[in-house]
Amino acid sequence: MAATGRDTSARSATADREIVISRVVHAPRELVFEAFTEVRHLSRWWGPEGFTTTTRAFEFRVGGAWDFVMHGPDGTDYQEWITWTELTPPERIAMLHGEARDDPNAFESVLTFEPDGTATRIEMRTVFPTKELRDEAVEKYQAIEGGKQTLGNLATYVAEIVRKGAKG
Template structure:
């Protein structure tokens, strides 16, 4: 296998990364409590309403993502791996048992005093990945979500510095 060989899931995945100017423990922590997630999760203009939230392996986050146009999107996440403050793996669909659910792995790496977060999402099929990119703008939405996360943790860092 050459150094340039792609992963076997490359045609079914989306990878988005960003450097966030905050310590890794803080960035990781923004995923662990609904009071944090509800402030930044989702693309620009979206809000969330949580029905259930339990951050543990096998735990569930059942919520509705509200689009700026008034469309509601039922969402369901279960955590499959949690390794603080380095890694979170999850299964994400519209509901439990969703045949189109996709897997995401988030990694948190120190980058000086900042954190490099990478979100690697693997879809069941290439067609589903392509539909999520074309119809639902998954890449741009993912970038906006990480931008919202960056702004949220920057606010926490600023508040702590002032306090």
């Protein structure tokens, strides 16, 4: 019980610095997790609607990094850097996400993958270093809508894999 109390306290302590987005994806948990762990998948769905992704380096392991550029529909390029801090297949991924290695404004994200019947409930919990950085991400970069669109792109992508698999 004490662990639950600590988790609740930790969450309430970060509530003004976090964004939580969840979605049910109609695909098995292992496939949804795999879509996050292999660059051949990530490059097909990562980012909000209209964005594309170019990967410069990718090493999916604790301490490994994904160095990539997100290309916005208006032509703006966004330098991105993710380093994986925890991997528990197929349940959980924790990562630090910023513009580059050692970005002082990098934020932490934890993704959890829970079975939901034959589907998967994915939750993306992101905690920013400050409330101001969280607010900037929401207001300037539409982080909540972008996160919802990203998970929507994931859902569409893995549903297509499932559909093709059912045909084959």
